[in-house]
Amino acid sequence: MRFEWSLALGLLALAACTGDLGSSPPDGRPPPGGGGDGGDDRGPDPDPTPVSPKATVKRKTGTQIGNDLAQALELGSDELCRELGQEPCAEVHAIALRGVSAYTAGVFEPLEVSTATSPIAVDRLVLSACQTRAWRDFESGDAPALFGDLRVTEGRLDPDAPEVEAVITELYRRALLRDPKATEQMHLRDLYRHIEATGATAPARDWAALSCFAVFTTLEAVFY
């Protein structure tokens, strides 16, 4: 538990310093597609991450993650991830997601540490919700909730267009309750370029789902 807190605190504190959560490769290289600071000149190493001795960071439960996704992406709770299309993922993976299984398994309190499958379960919940939102905004014909202002031509968009900046801002406000920093804007635009470079047939739609996934799986979104 202490390790989990320390890790999360450290990373959150790092985010506080740089505003740079989850969108750069962990080895410090610039993201593919021409972004970042370029070349091998990464500049001086950052100062050691300050760790707050006072804060205690908690991991959201599956219920909290689901509620936040439903609220931010304007989805009904019955539209969130279901395993085999049947059982809600947050219930199937309850113990991995800081839940309990009191009545049948005798697990009366949440585990003090995360399990090996906790990150996968979080990814599963978030990716499902983000894909649903993106697919619906792009293809259903219903009134779009989040990505409707993007100008898409033959499945592509211009990552430098002002409406992309507005969508990224809206995404950050909904997910993290703040505006994105310039570096965060840049990383998500770079993400689009990377997706398009892979030859995807609908890169704009894929970017919508994956940018949503990237932001909702940051430590800042998963911990509080």
Add this chain to the structure above:
Amino acid sequence: MRVEAPRRGAGRPVMTMHRTLLACATALGLLFSSETRAEPSAPPIFCERYPTSATCLGGPASCDTCHDSTEPVDWNPYGEAVRKALGGPLSPSEFTLRLDLALGAIETADADGDGVSNRDEIQEGSLPGDPTSVPFEAVCPEDTTGMDYPICERSPRHILRKIHLDVCGRSPRWVEMEAFLEQSPEAQEAALHEALDVCLDSEHWLGKDGVLWQLAHPKVRPVAALKGSAVEVGPVPLANYDHDYQLYVWSQIDDHDARSVLTADFGVLRDDGPTRYYAATDTELEQECAFCLEPMQVERRVGNITSRWFLSYFVMFTPLPRAAASQAYRAYLGYDIARNEGLFPITVDQGFPVTEPADHDRSGVDAPGCATCHSTLDPLSYAFRNYTGLVSAPGYGRTQYIPDRLEQLWPDDTALHATPESGYLLAESYDNLVEWGQIAANSDAFAKAAVMDYWRLLVGRPPTADEGPEYESIWRRFQGEHDYSVERMLHDLVDTEAYGAI
């Protein structure tokens, strides 16, 4: 369904617990004595010496303060240092007299050689006998400008998000956060408490399987296979434990007295959509059971520890329901006897008129290794003497009070009949379970345990040594100014630095 009284000793759960207690007690005794003898006064003496230490905030010190292992018994360097300082072999009274001095004699030393003195480790909550365990030391940055978050400071923005997530189960919306941030600092503080009030009425907080319901899981310990509600019937339906959850949740909301969970003589029902809890009659309660056992006589009711589920599951067929007593002690007073917590030995040595355990049921609990914990547990359990679980007697139902239960159900066991109904709880004498409930509900232990439940829930961990005064202030106000209202107490808790600092 009528069940025959089984032969004594047939209760496997009790025997299992005896083995656990024996192991802990033996280990504790061996810690400070060259003989295999239990010394139950060690944890209280330790925490009397270090009352504000993080080690003692959540209850008596744990086994690993001195032990590497309790079975087989092995000591860590700090335990060895204490043994050496004590000398020995010692009688129990000699041990009691010398332990405080022995602890004091080694507290400036560093038993595990990790560079931190024993006293500092105990105070900060790390283990003085484990070199890999040292106090957590983090220093706030001198300059926090340029950071998105004011590290080391109380952050209203952070608290609003936490209140929403913890109590409402969701983050604030952007428009809510934006409106909040536009307010003055004073208005923000008021808005935080308004948000808390709104969230305290949310389904996430008080609904079935909500936060409060889940807080009751370890207290109720449900088993789906034994559930007997009108709509959910397990293969062996015993009782509808939803009633236990409902009384618990009712006691935690709307400024109700939290002590009701140990004092109520009524049941609570629930309407869904939106959730509403209300006191109910026995007839109304029985409509929600598939196989309702008989209701407890009103004058013998002690909240959730005389519920049909509690007595069915924790007393079952047992003459002396130690499992029921230890569960009540753990669930509502925060003391787990199996971990050597909450030991108040009732012995002549400690100034009481009797020495426990008297071993009325001849379970062997007066053996030296067992007596450590049973000198507390048995006098705690006597109150349940006449509360039956799944066995009935002529004129009485199951889960009822039978004035001469032991005599009726085990007529040939005359030694067992000597089991009194009076005993001791927290070193205070009681005459029956109703008094037991009153003593428990009015104790500091109850208030501490209730507040600790919410501290752990909201802060995410027990209080640190630095937070000890804040924690104590809250549980004392819970007893006084808050009049045992959990909701009032929570308004204090979200104002603490422990909750609000990032």
